[in-house]
Amino acid sequence: MDGLHITYIINIVLLLFTIILMLIYLLSIILIRRFHTATNILTGNVCLTGIVCGSYWVVYTMLVCSYSNILIRPTILCVFTSYLSDMMNCLTIYALVIITLNRFFTVMYSNKKRFKKQTWSFMSIIVQWIVAIVLPLPQFFLSFRACQNGNSTSFWIDFYILFIALILPSIIMIFFNSMIFYSVHSSTRRVHTLTFSTSAISSVNHGRTRDIYLVKHMLFMFVVFIAGWGPIYIYLMIVGTQEKTLWITILLQILPVLSSFINIVDLFIYNHDLRRYLTGRFLKYSHLNRN
Secondary structure (H helix, E strand, C coil), rough: CHHHHHHHHHHHHHHHHHHHHHHHHHHHHHHHHHCHHHCCCCCCCCHHHHHHHHHHHHHHHHHHHHHHCCCCHHHHHHHHHHHHHHHHHEEEEEEEHHHHHHHHHHHHCCCCHHHHCHHHHHHHHHHHHHHHHHHHHHHHHHHHHHHHHHHCHHHHHHHHHHHHHHHHHHHHHHHHHHHHHHHHHHHHHHHHCCCCHHHHHHHHHHHHHHHHHHHHHHHHHHHHHHHHHHHHHHHHHCCCCCCCCCCHHHHHHHHHHHHHHHHHHHHHCCHHHHHHHHHHHHHHHHHHHCC
């Protein structure tokens, strides 16, 4: 068994473990009413996209590991898997982007209750899924000739995929997070210059601190995603039709899987209430089994 097949097995095992953790997080939000908040719905969508994306890559990796040419030889299957691969990654990254956009509207238009409702969160999620499905469509049509001839895709197709999967989300995240930081900082200074009761100032500061904490949390997950997928996208675009170096390919295939695992662990760390609830249920269950 060569190094590439060992990497495939490690990736599959780690992906399955990550999917299980995401499923626990998602089901907890769906089944327990106290967690039906706008923020939890959006983070639950991150887990949903992660489960869909992770399941796809498990099946894809198993097929490639067992039958190396099965997804390349039939032209239509080659085109379809190329599109699905990029669409799945767009689903995951834009799930993080939509949280930032929602937080931006909540902070900038704090008096508008519509941006704090669950309905708005569900509408945002629908838009995010549509965007993730539509953006990679040009690659679906443009890669047909490359799949038909058995060649790698052109530089411009690779650059387009890099743009929609990494560059565009990065621009959106940097811009809107900068606006949120500026708005929160400015409003906090205004509150302290005005005459309010101590409790009122404390309440405002708590809300602003929570906003900043969520933004930092989303930025961390975004950076982890970029660190995981960025190198392999850039490497494939630079190498193009040239022969790929085996050890570099092996290393770069591990990074996206690690980034998914780190992000789900971070979600549990961020959501204190959910973590305490699950820990309590686990300890209670363990205690009952001992008795």
